[in-house]
Amino acid sequence: MDYSKQLFIRPINQPTKLPHILANLTPLKSRMKRMQRSTSNNIEQEKRNGLDHENESTNNADSRKLKKNKLIVESSRQFKEIDNADDQLHQYNRLDQSDCGLNKSDRKRENCVLHMNYNGQLAALVCKVRTNDLPALKHRLSPLLRQHKSRFRNVLVERNLFKQTGLIHALMTCATTGDFADLEQALQCDALRCKAQGCKIVSIEKGTLCFNCQPADIPKVLARLKLCGYKPLHTEVGHCSRETPVKLTAGQLQRYGEFLKALHADTDIVKVYDNVENSTLHG
Template structure:
């Protein structure tokens, strides 16, 4: 019996004792491979993409500059070459006979925005309001120029530079608006050295709110009565001082604390005053200085050269006007 068992087939003995394997049921299948397509007739979207030559280095990122389009009017004007965007937009130009009227008007508009504090709102920028009233330009072009000016003025800041002229003969405060104060001082250094001046603060000025206005149209009054009425209105409006600048035109000047500038301006409007200009300026706190004709001529020439700089907005001094 044992001899017959040894003569049985081997597969019958193994299959009865070993478990069934999965590999014996599922045959081996190789993974599919991508084949490079060499056919140039296939379209780009139907090819497998393996024949594309990838760049070895990363392409440089291109930056697009955004240009303001006109708010109104034909949009084809934006594609025309424009000469309005320039780094010297706030620099005063000297027009000649060949300078177009439009370029001259645009420069005046930019100067009004720059010297008026950088605001493009005529209600806040009186320099801009005075420039817009006689301006002969299309409304769409004006809006585009004002937006360009607003972009250029975002990095600008206003400073007050105390200064001494001619070895402390005159005390000055220059109101400047710039994005680089150190560069401005370096530009003014040769002029100050030539005129024996320097940046120095003698604390001879107080920061004061200044309001220029025109009195309401009433029956003509004498100087004393007009001055008395002006002082009464200044007291009610919380102004610290008042003065008559032009009796014929009815122009007056009110002074107040800088923090009360808006409140005093609103009360003066309630009294029917026509406000023409408001600012936070500097007024001397001591007696004014009298200059001779020769000294006054040299000082005026010095101030003229200072104002030619694009960043000099206004000059306050303690010189008595002739």
């Protein structure tokens, strides 16, 4: 059988196209070294770009967190020590004050003035007080005021019935009374001669007097009274009535005297001035 007719003979000048295969002929060890270098270079490049490796960033975050927690613990311990020291200091101060008796009653006392009405405006008073707790003093005096139908006056709203005056307390001598039959007239003459506004007999038995003048004229009047033979005891800036003194009956004076005695019983009351005639306040 003739097979020559069935075979297709390709010309020699047209070779068969075979697939092209690129073979990597680099040895295995050199390829591994190059891969390791490229991996390390990529990691370093990522670090330079701010993209740290996951494990390293976690470790750094953990270390920063531990340092922060340590600082917080140390700060809280220091604050606790400071608080404990402050508590000990306050406790020491309280004990020291209790031991030394530095309580509320021993604090600095201040001078102030209280205005009062007596028995439904029958009379008026001005009280010089020296206290470290004025509201407590007023609360303490409230029962006494209610008992005598009295109250505190607000001079900012009501008319002030008093004015300031200079008071000179003095003793009279035999020389000052020997030449005059009328003692009161002689005293008034001496008061005017010494530039005082008037004179009042406080106690005829003790020979005590009270001259009144302008507060600024106290030194001048005091010097003149000495030249006239009077013996000054002490001076003060007090309060006197702007109007004519109030006259009370014998019964009213007795009741009023009880009220004054109760006022003077309070240790914070220093002096009381009133507008009552024949009052015994200037003793």
